[in-house]
Amino acid sequence: MNLTKYIESYNEAVFETDKPAALAVVNQALHDGYSPEEIVFKLVIPAVESMMERIEKDPDSNLAQHFMTAQIAADVTEKMLEKFSTPPQIIGKVVIGAAAGDLHSLGKRIVIGCLKSLMVDVVDLGINVSAERFVDAAVANNAQVIAVSAMMVHTATGEHGSLEIRALLKQRGLEDKIKIAVGGAPYRFDPKLYQKVGADAWAADGVTAAKVIVQLINEVKA
């Protein structure tokens, strides 16, 4: 079987939220002689990217598919990384967390899973994270992006969330070095909301959020 077929079979399994079937595809590829590096760079990453496109174009894709895309990709990548002959090149660094007052972790977990499989280093700050902690962690870790998840309207729009992160970046002269990405249910209901909270970008779901974050990393590094 060629890699395109593996990618198709893998993504069909993910789309059907069938983890054993997806892992079977990976194991078959390993069995057929593909290296762990090839599995990650030629199967998992293209599969995640193709899934991002599919999810972006398909408004009917569901949360379970997003969750499985991230979980399976992260699991496979983690297992393959252990077998790499040399450490992979990391494309950038992100600090991520749920906004102050927000205790939801699902969206963040989906984004983290996808980012890890795309070779982005992720620092997970957890839930209920203050603006100051976001900025301090981004500086301490040389992160290009702060990703803020907010599932409630008041945590998305409130003064202690993205708005305060923007203010702190401005105050410390970091706006060119660190970008802000936001996501969560309120942004789906008002696609212009991200601008009102001072973010640079937003995404409608966790999988496409990873794509948006990679774009921001590239902008900062350009």
Place this chain on the structure above:
Amino acid sequence: MTPLQILDAAINGTPAPRIPIFCNLLDQGARELGIASKEYFNNGTKVAEAQLRMLNRYGHDNVWSLHYVGKEAELLGCQSVLFADDGPPNVADFVIKTWDDIAKFEIPADITQHPAWETVADCLTLLRREVGNTHPICAYVTASTTLPAILMGMDKWMELLLMGPADLRDALLRKCNQFVKQNITALSAAGANVLIYSSPFGSTYFVNKKILQSLIMPWMQQDLQPGGVHDVVYYCGMAPFNDVIDDVFEQLQIKCHYISPLADLAVAKRIIHRRGLTCGVIDDIKMINWSADETRAEVKRIIDIGKTEGHFLFGTGVMPMAIPETNIKAMLDAAFEYGALA
């Protein structure tokens, strides 16, 4: 006609002077009384008083039993809720922290004897006394397949639901189902006459149709079987569910559908037609930044789609506290104006 009669007329398609107009001002009550959110939600009488004041001022049709995400978790052992003065309370302590906790997790024999029920009962007692004969009193019931999300966190629940052992998943769902049945019975007995059955996993926004049909639907049937469904409104937590409306009619017999602002309302109305009630819901998150004119225009758009041939209700979603009062007034004034029936 009373608001209750207007609601019945809309469901049954009989003549009425206007469509029903539902508005959720539960979170706004603390500001109405000038008290902190924690003090407000810890006092059922105050929750009722604030809503009755706003009902008098705005004239919409319904009130709400005391509810916040986490109230059901408190009845099931949650010890910590995070209150905020600019938004709704949220669960800060998960009852189920690991899969091992599922075996130890117990449903109270009678939730009405639980201390956390007291505020709900106080709220419903006052609402029932003041408007029980005239107005719809809404109560929020989380479906058994969604309840685990507030008991263990959404990500942990997704993990168990999609990748975990089926026997453990079903053990948890059985317990949640016991609770849901008790909750419905208790809320109805205390005076709630409209049950908003919140089932986000009953939408293909959350899971695919295969999982919905094989796993979610049977549990929803078990949730709703005991008391029937005549007071029940199908709601997927603001997620769109147009593609399951027919299934909900056929397999759950629920006639009232609370349509997400993200769904195509015209399509929903065509599917439901005269079989039941289409609830057209405004995207009230946008109301935070809309002008009063923009708010009015959106109300008109929604009602223009839904009002033809009746069987229609205008409603709100989460009604964030940041919505300016002028927009709340503009929305309700427009709903009364455009919702008038010949």
